[in-house]
Amino acid sequence: MGKIRVLLVDDHAILRAGLRALLETYDDIEVVGEAGSGEEALQLTRSLRPDVVVLDVMMPGINGLTTLRYLLAENPDLRVLMLTQYGNKEFVLPLLEAGAAGYVLKQAADTDFVKAIRAVHAGNAYLYPPIAKLVLDALMAGETATPPHQRLTPREREILILIAQGYTNQEIARMLYISPKTVEVHRTRLMRKLNLRNVAQVVHYAVRHHLIDPWAEPSTKSSEQPD
Secondary structure (H helix, E strand, C coil): CCEEEEEECCCHHHHHHHHHHHCCCCCCEEEEEEEEHHHHHHHHHHHCCCEEEEECCCCCCCCHHHHHHHHHHCCCCCCCEEECCCCCCHHHHHHCCCCCCCEECCCCCCCHHHHHHHHHHHCCCEEEHHHHHHHHHHHHHCCCCCCHHHHHCCEEEEHHHHHHHCCCCHHHHHHCCCCCCCHHHHHHHHHHCCCCCCHHHHHHHHHCCCCCCCCCCCCCCCCCCCC
């Protein structure tokens, strides 16, 4: 059998280097590429055709959940292993519902990470043990991952996160290849659906629902004038 071809996706180059160094010690795994963003992950997945994509949940631009949806829309058979420092159900359940094959914490032992890659490649699901218990408890309690933002369209959720990260309408338009006017339409709709009145409330909502990392550096991009 050939090696398991892995694409590493995380916006921190040091973490990617550490994961690559770890995986290269195993004869049955080959790291075929690295990506620092969701956009780059989509491009490299198309060209490299990895067996498993290891995908960070929180990234600037297109976040892990949206990237996951895009990846699986293009290739439903792709195996995607989510990698994050967050282990709460608000993070885990939406990702599993979106089709993630597994979920492992960044602080997991090295052997757990490798075990997870092998498991999802073999067609199985993998949940880091503490997360598996959390998911099971949520299912036993009849909980569902239906916070208000789940009623948004994928594009509205994407723009919600970018607004919360500090990007302007013009910057979002350039990132998503749409017009600033279209961004404004989505922005108005999502804020109405979530009953939010200003950017501060958008940021608070995104942090409270773990859609962005509250400890991440805010966007340092300066506001730009409309074209």
